[in-house]
Amino acid sequence: MAFNALWLTDPKTDTDPANIVQVDETTLPHLPVTLRVLYSSLNYKDALAIRAKAPVIRQFPLIPGIDMIGEVIASESIQWPIGKLAIVTGWGIGEQYHGGLAEKFTAKAEWLTALPEGITPTDAALIGTAGLTAMLAVLQLEQQGITPEKGPIAVSGASGGVGSFSTWILAKLGYEVIAISGDRHAEEYLVQTLGASSILPRSELSESGRKLQPERWVGAIDCVGSHTLANLLAATQRNGCVVACGMAQGLELTTSVAPFILRSIRLVGVDSVYCEVAQRNAAWQRFATLLSHSSLPIPYQTIGLQQAIEFAGRLLEGDIRGRIVVQTTFN
Template identity: 45%
Template sequence: MSTFRALVVNKTDESFTVGIETLSLDDLPEGEVTIRVAYSSVNYKDGLAVIPNGKILTRYPMIPGIDLAGTVVRSTDPRFKEGDEVIATSYDIGVSHEGGFSEYARVKTDWVVPLPEGLTLKEAMALGTAGLTAALSVHELEAHDITPDKGPVLVTGATGGVGSLAVAMLAKRGYHVVASTGKETEHGYLHQLGAREIIHRQELTPEKIRPLDKRRWAGAVDPVGGKTLAYVLSTMDHGGAIAVSGLTGGTEVNTTVFPFILRGVKLLGIDSAYCPMELRRTIWKRLASDLKPDHLADITEEITLDQLPETLDLILQGKLRGRKVVNLQ
C-alpha cells in the first residue's frame, strides 16, 4: 500500500487541528520495524494529546496513540521478521514518535514485544497500556506481600480502563475487591468483573482527611491520585501498599508521614511508559495467562478510526467505561 490513513494532530501559532489524513510510508519516522497496525486503543493520555493544552505531544504535526498491535511488514533487525505479530506500547510512541492511530507504524526494535501465546492482536489492545499498568500494579502488590488473605483491596476509578482491568485481574487472583465509582448505573458491570463490594467515590474524598483514619484496606490500585490518594493513605492497614498510576483526580497529594512510619504503608509508583523490557515481557506473558481477565470481551468495545475523535473527547469527560479498541484493518 502506497498510502494509508491516520489521525493527525497539528498546532501552529494560528490554529490547532485534529483530523484523519492520508499519508505515505515516507511520512513515517525512522525505526527498524515497520508494522501494519491491526488495532490500537484509547487511553486518557491519548485524550490529552488531542487538546491544545494537553501537554503530551512534544512536536507537531503528530500521529498520537500510545498503543498498537499488528504484523511486521519490514524489519532491518534480525530479532523480528516479516509476518511476526507484535505489540508496541508507550516509550515515545504517540508522544514524540508517530503513534498507533494509523494503519501503518514504524518504531524502534527496542520498543517491540512479540505477541505472547494466549493473546490475539485485538485482545492485546483491549489490554494495551491500561492493561499493562493494571498488571504492573497487581504484580507490585504481590511482590510486596499483599496476598488475598491479607484483606480487601481497593480499586479507585473502577470503571475506567486501568480500574476495570485491575478489578478483573485481582478478582481472578482471588482477592476481595472493593471497587470505587461515582457511576451508580455501573454497579452491575463491576460485579460482573468480580468486585465484591462497591463504594461511591465521594466516600474517598471526605471534607476533612485525618492523618490516620480507620484501617480499611490491605492494598489498593489507584489510577486517580489527588485527594483520593490522600484519604486512601490514611485508611491503609498495617503493612499495606498502594500502587499509584494516575492523576485524573489531581497531581497534588496532601498527606503526612504517619501512614508510612506508624503503619508501614508502601506507596508504589507504577511507570508503564518506561517499564524495562525484561519486566515488560514478563508482564505481557502474565497478561496472556494468569492475569488475563475472564471478562475481557465484556470490558471492550470496538470503534473505527473515524469514530476516534469523538471517543477521545468522551474519555476526557469521564464518560467511557472499560476499553475502546480502534480497528485499523
C-alpha cells in the first residue's frame, strides 16, 4: 500500500529534487516496528536537506525528517505492541535512514522512546531534537553539581531552538539565566516568555577574547561554538561547567588550558543523535514532570506535510520564529 511522503532525490542530477509523492511501503526498510506517523517537525537541518543547501543527506532518494512521533501499527517486538505511542529522534533518521516527514515509518526497536504520560504527541513534536538536546545539556549541568544557588547560567544562541528550550528549562528549575542573543527584538520573548533574568548582546562574546576573563557565571550551555564558546569558558567561575551542544558560529575552538588548570572548569559535550536510551528516557521524563504543572511557552505553528517544502525555504530565509510542527497525515 502506498503512503504520502516528502521525497528527496539527488539535486546534482535532478532539477526538482523535493516533492510530495506516493511511496510504496516496500520502499521502507524491513525493520521490526512500523508506525503511523502522527507528527514530525521541521528543523533547520531538515530545511537544509529539503532545499539542498548543505550535504545533510549523502544517499538518495531519501525521506527527510529528524523527528518522528507515531503510533505502532505492526510490530515484531514484544516491547512495542500495536497502539503504543513512540518518539524517535536522532539515530540517523532523515539523514541515513528514511525519516519522519511521511505518513509511515519503520524503526529498530531501540530507536523508540515511549511517549511519557503527560506529554501529548503535539508537545513531543514541538520539543523534538531541539528540546531533547536542551534537556540533555541541563541534565549534564546537574550531574556536574551545578545547582541554582551556585550562581547564574549563561545560554548562548538563546533565541534559537535549543537555546530557547535551555533558557525555559533552567528558569523553571530556579536558575538565574543570562540569555545571550543577537536578536535585538527578542528581549520580551527571552525575559517575559522564557524567564531569562537578563540579556547579554551576542557581540560581547562573538570575537576573540582574553584566555582568562573576570568570572561571570558558574555554568553555561553553548549552542554556537567558536569564539563564543572560548569566551564562555574564559569567564566561567571556579569549579564551573560549560556544556557544548552546537556550532552555529563555527566548529573551531581556540582557547587555552588556563580556565581548566587555573579554575578547574569542566567542558562537557552533548550528542543528542546517538545518546544512550537511558539518557533519552530520563530527559523525556523530566519534560513530563515540568509539563505536569506548566505548558510549553515556545511559539510554534502547525503545518501539513504538503507545506513542508515551502516552509523549509521560509525557515532558511529567517522568515519564521519558533518551532514548526508538521501534521503528516493527509485529511
